[in-house]
Amino acid sequence: MPRTHQELLARAKWMRSNPTPAEARLWYNLRANRFEAVKFSHQVVIFPYIADFVARSQKFVIEVDGDTHADDGAYDTRRTAWLEHQGYRVIRFTNADVMNNLDGVLETISVALGTAPLPDPLP
Template sequence: MRANPTPAEQKLWLALRANRFENRQFTRQTVIAPYIVDFASKAARLIIEVDGDTHSAQDRYEAQRTEFLESLGYRVIRFGNPDVMGNMEGVLDAIAQALREPPSLQPSPQGGREQR
């Protein structure tokens, strides 16, 4: 996927890469075992997913995946390809808002989740 991103992923990556956005470091196609996420700011504990048409058929898988990533203390936000391609300003505003808000869940010492 890294060598052949979707047009929406490429467009968003151009806005996020090299600390261009909110002076935050993002990586793309990052492994957070056992998953690969589209974009991540590990310091901000934020994962950004850009979903294409294939994701709508995988609702249960995506819910389990999101729950697992949140159990590690990450916040997961999702955008559809049409959002990125047609409303980049709105997408970047939503990401900026997510960066300003701390994650609501922190990993507990036992490996589960606990409320802040």
């Protein structure tokens, strides 16, 4: 495995063990198929990026953006475009959204799951 992949995997593992308070709160509601019986994974490498939450079966990514994301909207735009080009639907929330309006965030995720693109059928 290339060194870059190993570094991303190590970073994702570290991020799973050290979530932000907002990520931990949202993860509690998404993990273990608790949310609409959809399997989510936390801190997933989709090379060359790490996505906060991914429902692979739905090709659906949820990003929770902290203060560091406010400084680089162009990076987030490129990242989202790349993930969408790979077939993922991406939605973003701020830490404040998750901490102050969790019910609204979960409702938005529920609606988005209903409209997320389905994976390509097997050949």
